[in-house]
Each structure stands twice: as structure tokens, then as C-alpha cells.
Amino acid sequence: MRQLALLLTCVLVTGFCFGQARPKADQWIELFNGKDLTDWAVKITGHPLNDNYGNTFRVQDGKMTVNYDQYKAFDEQYGHIFYKKRPFSAYLLVVEYRFVGNQVAGGPGWATRNSGAMLHGQAPETMGLQQDFPMSLEMQLLGGDGQRERHTANLCTPGTNVVYQGKLFTPHCVDSRSKTYHSDQWVHAEALVLADSLVHHIVEGDTVLTYSKPQLGGGNVQGHDPALKKDGQPLREGYISLQSESHPVEFRRVAVFDLAPYMNKPAELAAVLRRLRTRK
Numbered sequence: 001m002r003q004l005a006l007l008l009t010c011v012l013v014t015g016f017c018f019g020q021a022r023p024k025a026d027q028w029i030e031l032f033n034g035k036d037l038t039d040w041a042v043k044i045t046g047h048p049l050n051d052n053y054g055n056t057f058r059v060q061d062g063k064m065t066v067n068y069d070q071y072k073a074f075d076e077q078y079g080h081i082f083y084k085k086r087p088f089s090a091y092l093l094v095v096e097y098r099f100v101g102n103q104v105a106g107g108p109g110w111a112t113r114n115s116g117a118m119l120h121g122q123a124p125e126t127m128g129l130q131q132d133f134p135m136s137l138e139m140q141l142l143g144g145d146g147q148r149e150r151h152t153a154n155l156c157t158p159g160t161n162v163v164y165q166g167k168l169f170t171p172h173c174v175d176s177r178s179k180t181y182h183s184d185q186w187v188h189a190e191a192l193v194l195a196d197s198l199v200h201h202i203v204e205g206d207t208v209l210t211y212s213k214p215q216l217g218g219g220n221v222q223g224h225d226p227a228l229k230k231d232g233q234p235l236r237e238g239y240i241s242l243q244s245e246s247h248p249v250e251f252r253r254v255a256v257f258d259l260a261p262y263m264n265k266p267a268e269l270a271a272v273l274r275r276l277r278t279r280k
Contacts, residue, residue, distance in 0.1 A: 027257060028255050028256070028257055029255060029256045029257075029258060030253075030254075030255050031083045031240065031254040031255060031256060032064050032251065032253065032254040032255075034059075034062045034063075035059065035062075036059055037057060037058075037059060037064070037081070039083060039084060039085050040057070040081050040082060040083060040084060041081070041082045041084040041124045041125075042056070042057055042079065042080075042081050042082075043079065043080050043082065043124045043127050043131075043134075044056060044077050044078070044079035044080075044244070045076060045077050045078045045079070045130060045131065045132050045223070046077055046129065046130060047077070047129075048129065049124055049125055049127070053077065053079075054067075054068065054069075054070035054071050055067065055070055056068070056079050056244050057079070057081045057244065060250075062252070063250045063251060063252045064081075064242070064250070064251040064252075064254065065248070065249070065250045065251075066079075066115065066242075066243075066244045066247075066248055066249045066250075067248055068104035068246070068248060071104050071105075072105070073104070073105045073106035074104045074105065074106035074107040074246045075106055076132070078132045078133060078243070078244065078245055079243065079244035079245075080118060080121075080124070080133070080134060080241040080242065080243055080244070081241055081242050081244075082121070082123075082124040082134075082239050082240070082241040083239065083240045083241070083254075084124065084239070087123070087237045087238050087239050088193070088237060088238070088239075088240060088256060088258065088260070089193075089195045089236055089237035089260050089263070090193060090194050090195045090258070090259035090260045090262075090263050091192075091193055091256045091257060091258050091259050091260070092190060092191070092192050092193075092256065092257040092259065092276060093117060093119070093139075093190060093191040093193065093240060093254075093255075093256050094188070094189075094190050094253060094254070094255045094256070094257075095117050095141075095188075095189050095190075095242070095251060095253065095254050096186055096187070096188050096189075096251065096252045096253040097115065097141055097186070097187055097189065097249055097250065097251050097252075098143075098184050098185060098186045098187065098249070098250050099113040099115070099143035099184060099247055099248070099249050100184050100248050100249070100250055101247075101248040102247075102248075103246050103247045103248075104246050104247075104248075106246070107245070107246025107247065108246065111245040111246045111247060112145070112246075112247055113142060113143030113144070113145065113150075113247050114140070114141070114142055114143075114245050114246075114247055115140075115141045115242065115243045115244070115245055115247070115249045116138040116139060116140045116141050116156070116242070116243040116245070117138070117139045117141065117189070117191065117240065117241075117242055117243075118133075118134055118136040118137070118138050118139075118239075118240065118241040118242070118243065119136060119137040119138070119139060119191055119193055119199070119214075119238065119240065120136055120137050120160075120193065120214055120235040120236075120237060120238030120239075121134040121135065121136030121137075121238045121239045121240065121241050122134045122135045122136065122228060122238065122239070123239055124239065124241070126225065126228060127223075127224070128223040128224055128225060129223070130222070130223035131221070131222065131223035131224050132158075132221065132222050132223060133158035133159075133220075133221050134158065134159075134221075134239070134241060135158060135159030135160060135216060135221055135224060135228070135229060136158060136159070136160065136238060136239075136241070137155065137157065137160055137162065137199065137214050137235070138155065138156040138157070138158065138243075139153055139154075139155065139189065139191050139201050140152070140153070140154040140155065140156050140173065141153065141187075141189065141249075142154065143181060143182070143183075143247075144180040144181055144182035144183075145182070146182050146183065148180075149180050150180050151175045151176045151177065151178045151179075151180065151208070152176065152178050152180075152181060152187065152189065152203060153176045153178050153189050153191075153201040153202070153203045153208050153209060154173055154174060154175050154176050154201075154209065155173060155174050155176070155201065155209055155211060156172055156173040156220070157169070157171075157172055157173070157218055157220060158172075158220045158221040159216060159217075159218065159219070159220065159221035159224065159229055160214060160215065160216055160217060160218060160235065161214075161215055161216075161217035161218045162199070162211040162212065162213060162214050162215070163211060163212045163213040164211045164212075169211065170217070170218055172218075172219075172220045174209070176201055176203070176208035176209035177208050177209070178203045178206065178208040178209075179203070179204070179206075186252065187203065187204065188203070188204055188205075189201070189202065189203050189204075190202040190203075194259065194263070195236045195237065195260075195263060196213060196214055196215070196234035196235055196236040197212060197213070198210070198211075198212045199211055199212065199214065213234070214234070214235040215231075215232055215233060215234050215235055216229055216230055216231055216232065216233045216235065217231040217232060218231075240254075240256070242254070257276065259272065259273075
């Protein structure tokens with residue numbers, strides 16, 4: 001464990017800048033198969049599990065899309081689509097996304113060109129009928145409005161806390177230092193998650209945010225079962241989900257490199273992380 005602690009300290013100090021090219025294909029788990037939503041579960045606020053209200057989540061032209069063409073108004077019907085086959089503990093998540101079209105009527109102003117990848121989330125079947133967000137770590141994905149600076153791969157914390165810059169971080173969100181990505185361009189974002197120790201957010205090869213010790217706590221989640229929110233409990237694993245927050249968005253890749261087999265093998269973990277860091 002001392003070796004692992006030293007490795008994680010090195011990661012924190014030096015940072016990791018990941019490129020977009022892929023190691024061997026069989027080392028990746030493609031969560032989205034490009035064809036259908038077979039391995040995914042949908043939970044939308046006010047609707048039971050797997051009621052994909054308004055056909056919000058669908059596959060079009062090989063992309064997972066978030067749509068509101070069958071909504072009359074948003075009405076705070078926040079949604080999440082979960083990869084349901086298994087939770088993950090240590091991994092590199094890759095998402096390639098872009099915002100398209102216009103926000104649906106009734107969507108809040110802050111949710112314009114807003115989505116997210118939820119990390120270490122609670123199981124979808126444990127969410128309450130009226131629950132708005134899963135208890136999780138949100139890598140918040142934001143698109144620019146063509147005028148203002150608007151960072152992406154920020155952190156929001158529904159029902160969670162983290163340690164940030166050496167202190168327990170209890171506010172809801174913190175901005176990354178990413179660039180702003182305007183219009184409908186594709187953006188490549190990654191999250192390096194090492195169980196309950198360390199998390200990096202990475203955008204287009206640049207490490208834009210780092211925090212550690214994810215745990216249950218704080219507020220900013222409604223409609224949940226209080227018995228499941230044991231404040232201070234470390235978050236060692238959880239489910240990955242993607243958001244619907246009132247603005248159409250497309251995902252053309254959602255993939256994971258599973259690092260769990262290496263977590264008790266510091267030398268092997270270091271080698272894998274070096275390979276991921278330097279892939280061309």
C-alpha cells in the first residue's frame with residue numbers, strides 16, 4: 001500500500017495528459033456499442049426506472065443522443081442513462097460529445113448546453129421516483145454560447161464531497177481550467193478514477209481538474225432515500241451514467257479502460273498509466 005500511495009502522490013504532482021489515440025482495442029470496454037441501448041438503463045425524474053419518457057435517449061446515426069422533440073416542456077424532468085451491466089471502481093472513462101440544437105422550453109438557464117458524465121454513482125434501481133440526480137461525482141460537460149468563457153469537465157457533487165486543494169470541498173460545483181468549446185464541435189473528455197483515492201478530469205489531452213477522497217455527503221440531491229446517504233462513507237466504486245438536462249446532446253463514444261486489476265499491483269499500475277499517458 002505504501003508503494004501505491006507513492007505512485008498516487010507522483011500522479012498528483014506530475015499530472016497526466018492523455019491523448020486521443022487508443023491502445024489495443026481489446027483493452028477497452030466500449031460501453032456504447034454504436035447500435036442500441038441494450039446495456040443501459042434509463043431513470044428520469046418522476047418516471048419509473050426504464051420509462052424512457054419522450055424517447056429522450058435514443059440511437060441515431062451511430063450516436064447516443066439526448067432529445068426533447070416529444071416534450072411540450074422540460075418540467076424539471078432530469079434524466080440519466082446508466083451503463084447497467086456493472087459498477088466500476090478504478091478506470092479511465094472516455095466520452096466524446098457535442099451539443100446540438102436548442103434547449104427545450106422550460107429548461108433552466110444554467111442548463112443551456114449542459115450535460116454530464118456521472119462517476120461512482122448509486123445503482124439506478126436505488127433512485128427514488130422523484131429523485132433528480134444520482135448520488136455521484138459529476139464531470140460536468142458545458143458548451144460555450146459563442147461569447148463568454150465557459151469551462152467544461154467541471155466538478156459537481158450531488159450527495160457527495162471530495163478533497164480539493166487539500167481541504168474537504170463542500171460547495172456544489174468547482175470550475176476546471178479547461179478551454180471553452182463553442183458551437184457544435186466534438187469534444188474529447190476523460191476521467192481517470194482510482195477508486196476512493198484520486199480523480200483527474202482531462203479535456204483534449206489536458207488535465208484540467210484534480211481532486212481526491214470522494215465520499216458521500218453534502219446536499220444538492222433531492223428525492224433520494226436518506227438511508228443510502230451515509231455521509232463520510234468513501235466512494236470506492238459506482239455506476240457510470242450520462243445526463244439529460246434540457247439541452248440536446250450527442251455522444252459518439254463512451255468507453256472505459258478498467259484499471260481495477262492493477263490497483264493492488266503498483267508497478268503494473270504505473271506501467272499501464274504510463275502507457276495511457278504516452279499513447280499517440
